[in-house]
Amino acid sequence: MADIKDLEGLVLKGEMTITEFACTKIDASIERMKERNPDLLWTMEIQKFMWDGFRDAHKNGKKLVFYGGSVPTELIAAFDCVGFYLDTIPFRLSTNPSLTAKYIDEAEKYVGASMCGLDKVELGAWLSGAYGLQPDMFIYNSVPCDSSRVAYPAMEKIIGVPTFSFDMPFRRDERGAEYLADQMEDLIAFMEEHTGHKLDWDKLKYYMENANRNFTLQKKCADLRINKPCPMPGRLLVLNGTTNAVACYPIMGDLYESELEAGQMMVDLGMGVCEDEKYRIAMLQNMIWGNAGIMDWMQKEYNAVAVMDAFGFQGDIMYEHMDDRRDCFKTMGRKMQNNPMIHGASGPSEHHVKLVEQIFERYEPNVSMFLGHVGCKHTWASAKMVSDMVQEKFGLPTLYLDLDAIDGRYKSGDEIKAQIAEYFETVVMR
Amino acid sequence: MSYEKLFESDISNEAAKAWRAQGKKALGVICCHVPEEIFYAADVLPVRMRATNCVDSSAAETWMSSFSCSFAKSILQYWLDGTYELDGLVVSDGCMMASRVYDNAKYINERGDNSKFIMQIGAPRKANARTVPFFRAELQDLIDALEKLTGNKITDEKLKAAAAKCNEARALVNQVYELRREKNPVISGTDMLKLTLSATNMPIDEYIELLKAFLADAKNRAPITDSRARIMLIGSALDNPEYIKVIEEKGGLVVADALCFGARGFNEPLVTDDKDVLTSIAKYYLDRLVCPRMMDKHIEMHDFIIKSVRDYKADGVIYQRMQNCECWGGENVLLEQRLKDEGIPLLTVEREEHMANAGQLSIRAEAFVEMIEKED
Numbered sequence: 140m141a142d143i144k145d146l147e148g149l150v151l152k153g154e155m156t157i158t159e160f161a162c163t164k165i166d167a168s169i170e171r172m173k174e175r176n177p178d179l180l181w182t183m184e185i186q187k188f189m190w191d192g193f194r195d196a197h198k199n200g201k202k203l204v205f206y207g208g209s210v211p212t213e214l215i216a217a218f219d220c221v222g223f224y225l226d227t228i229p230f231r232l233s234t235n236p237s238l239t240a241k242y243i244d245e246a247e248k249y250v251g252a253s254m255c256g257l258d259k260v261e262l263g264a265w266l267s268g269a270y271g272l273q274p275d276m277f278i279y280n281s282v283p284c285d286s287s288r289v290a291y292p293a294m295e296k297i298i299g300v301p302t303f304s305f306d307m308p309f310r311r312d313e314r315g316a317e318y319l320a321d322q323m324e325d326l327i328a329f330m331e332e333h334t335g336h337k338l339d340w341d342k343l344k345y346y347m348e349n350a351n352r353n354f355t356l357q358k359k360c361a362d363l364r365i366n367k368p369c370p371m372p373g374r375l376l377v378l379n380g381t382t383n384a385v386a387c388y389p390i391m392g393d394l395y396e397s398e399l400e401a402g403q404m405m406v407d408l409g410m411g412v413c414e415d416e417k418y419r420i421a422m423l424q425n426m427i428w429g430n431a432g433i434m435d436w437m438q439k440e441y442n443a444v445a446v447m448d449a450f451g452f453q454g455d456i457m458y459e460h461m462d463d464r465r466d467c468f469k470t471m472g473r474k475m476q477n478n479p480m481i482h483g484a485s486g487p488s489e490h491h492v493k494l495v496e497q498i499f500e501r502y503e504p505n506v507s508m509f510l511g512h513v514g515c516k517h518t519w520a521s522a523k524m525v526s527d528m529v530q531e532k533f534g535l536p537t538l539y540l541d542l543d544a545i546d547g548r549y550k551s552g553d554e555i556k557a558q559i560a561e562y563f564e565t566v567v568m569r
Numbered sequence: 570m571s572y573e574k575l576f577e578s579d580i581s582n583e584a585a586k587a588w589r590a591q592g593k594k595a596l597g598v599i600c601c602h603v604p605e606e607i608f609y610a611a612d613v614l615p616v617r618m619r620a621t622n623c624v625d626s627s628a629a630e631t632w633m634s635s636f637s638c639s640f641a642k643s644i645l646q647y648w649l650d651g652t653y654e655l656d657g658l659v660v661s662d663g664c665m666m667a668s669r670v671y672d673n674a675k676y677i678n679e680r681g682d683n684s685k686f687i688m689q690i691g692a693p694r695k696a697n698a699r700t701v702p703f704f705r706a707e708l709q710d711l712i713d714a715l716e717k718l719t720g721n722k723i724t725d726e727k728l729k730a731a732a733a734k735c736n737e738a739r740a741l742v743n744q745v746y747e748l749r750r751e752k753n754p755v756i757s758g759t760d761m762l763k764l765t766l767s768a769t770n771m772p773i774d775e776y777i778e779l780l781k782a783f784l785a786d787a788k789n790r791a792p793i794t795d796s797r798a799r800i801m802l803i804g805s806a807l808d809n810p811e812y813i814k815v816i817e818e819k820g821g822l823v824v825a826d827a828l829c830f831g832a833r834g835f836n837e838p839l840v841t842d843d844k845d846v847l848t849s850i851a852k853y854y855l856d857r858l859v860c861p862r863m864m865d866k867h868i869e870m871h872d873f874i875i876k877s878v879r880d881y882k883a884d885g886v887i888y889q890r891m892q893n894c895e896c897w898g899g900e901n902v903l904l905e906q907r908l909k910d911e912g913i914p915l916l917t918v919e920r921e922e923h924m925a926n927a928g929q930l931s932i933r934a935e936a937f938v939e940m941i942e943k944e945d
């Protein structure tokens with residue numbers, strides 16, 4: 140097994156694709172975990188399922204659908220296609236700053252430096268010919284942000300495959316739900332044309348049922364965090380927040396089942412992830428994908444656990460009338476508006492404020508942090524409204540800390556830790 | 570009749586004050602997808618918000634952070650510090666920054682005396698048979714709200730009359746643009762931007778009269794003969810004529826633009842359909858090329874830029890993008906190669922609302938002019 144640096148080198152030289160890199164890295168992690176931490180294998184299995192599925196889609200006779208923003212993955216799956224969420228690439232590479240840097244630099248030949256690092260990596264990697272995947276279709280949405288609204292249409296032209304795009308309404312209301320339901324019908328016509336198959340409602344129902352199961356379990360996992368001490372590590376919040384891509388597959392439910400089992404065992408034993416829990420942190424923004432180890436460090440160093448974050452925290456929108464086509468499509472639309480990164484960030488700020496208020500009421504944190512990704516400018520532009528509410532209703536100040544979720548050159552893990560440490564020592568612990 | 574007011578581009582409250590003194594409402598508008606026709610039909614003065622000459626947006630930065638576009642931040646600054654004296658604000662989700670100006674203004678208003686009318690309308694990012702009815706419904710909400718605010722009924726006849734007025738202004742501005750096709754035009758790019766910006770300082774009737782006076786006098790104006798190159802200017806919202814002045818002082822005469830406060834804000838006439846006037850307004854505002862926020866109009870915008878370069882005989886394009894303006898920030902992905910293919914030189918520059926980098930712009934503009942100027 141080659142060293143990770145060697146693998147990175149191969150990708151940098153263009154001798155290995157990102158897909159091969161991800162699959163090889165995941166296999167290596169699984170091998171290590173089997174030896175050292177077999178109880179946690181479930182955290183890697185989902186990643187293997189995803190990346191092997193992308194790589195082997197064509198080999199398995201399935202069409203590969205690239206998608207960006209929030210799109211109804213249930214429909215993609217119901218047409219027997221494999222959906223590849225573009226953000227999966229920057230998520231995966233975020234712990235390899237030399238790779239993200241390469242693709243960001245490639246994108247910045249054309250786009251402004253202030254564009255979100257996720258979009259820059261997606262664009263730069265495609266322009267570098269590094270994906271190792273060739274899509275059959277592309278579906279995107281006009282969310283989450285202005286960066287993606289520029290990057291996706293540009294990629295549509297560059298990739299040059301049949302493309303469908305959603306227009307997401309800004310507000311969350313009945314008109315918007317009807318509008319999105321209409322667009323679901325358009326998407327189905329598009330999928331039928333490009334797959335050659337009619338929509339099989341029973342298959343769609345199967346994936347909608349899976350989505351219901353997964354979100355029910357996700358809510359149960361979230362509810363475990365109400366316990367004091369909190370039985371689940373902050374790191375899992377980061378993982379749960381990035382699960383859009385597989386939200387309708389049984390394996391997602393399996394992950395939550397394992398998470399629930401592990402968490403419930405801790406509760407039953409009266410144990411928390413911190414030896415002596417002192418601080419319960421609410422993350423108003425939580426995009427530290429490249430430095431998720433900071434969660435472990437806060438637990439160890441300060442007995443401080445992130446109990447919930449406004450990035451991955453979701454409501455419980457479920458499919459209720461599975462034989463009512465219109466109702467299902469409206470629910471699908473509402474779910475799209477309620478995805479992580481969409482719900483609190485790309486609609487009216489009052490949603491973000493309400494989301495955080497719910498978190499404070501439910502999880503009773505005593506520390507408030509806004510670890511804001513610099514590319515997420517519109518979220519920063521809501522931050523004062525959110526933190527004012529936290530101060531006024533819950534009497535807590537908020538740490539604002541800027542970081543780049545993807546580009547490790549912006550701020551290192553040590554710099555982030557130093558700023559958090561200063562906050563703990565000068566504000567929280569006084 | 571003196572038309573000098575057309576060249577006063579500083580923000581003025583004079584018209585809004587006079588309008589409100591008559592017991593009528595004046596509302597701020599952000600940005601290109603809020604139809605002014607609906608305001609005039611309600612006898613409301615629409616004031617398109619801008620931030621010309623804003624040099625300190627620190628109060629707004631407290632709300633929107635340093636990571637926001639400085640144009641949007643500066644508008645919020647002017648809203649907060651009372652530079653604008655208006656009855657409220659109507660915002661479309663042109664971009665996320667515009668949306669956050671709305672969110673913050675609404676939040677601040679509700680926690681204060683809640684005296685302002687603040688409303689948001691959703692503008693789709695695609696123009697097609699699905700999106701037009703949605704936008705029409707949003708515009709109907711605006712009509713309902715303005716009727717309630719003013720007590721004035723907005724009829725189709727009033728909308729058509731307002732569209733006719735706005736079309737008259739559009740046609741007159743386009744006539745001024747035509748003057749710039751000349752080898753030695755009688756209006757500089759700096760003055761042209763002042764002229765289009767001044768539309769936000771006065772009611773449309775007054776604007777129309779001033780434009781007519783200017784056009785009648787145009788033949789008496791001295792042609793500009795000392796430029797070295799003809800430039801087309803494209804990019805983010807530009808509401809500061811001083812920016813163009815820096816380029817023109819180096820010999821680059823700006824003869825065409827694709828700016829939302831310039832040519833694109835006026836555009837073609839709105840043709841109303843008697844069967845459904847509001848749908849024709851919705852369609853017009855989604856179809857017109859103003860801002861790359863529209864996901865399905867990038868290629869059309871690039872076609873427009875190339876055609877304008879040809880029509881106005883521009884020697885090159887300056888593409889200015891505001892830091893943190895993502896809508897315009899990504900155009901080079903496709904545009905750069907297209908311009909290369911067409912043999913059109915391109916200069917890309919970053920800027921801030923505050924004219925912080927005028928010296929750098931001056932040097933780069935001079936070098937670009939030297940590169941593209943042609944011997945006569």
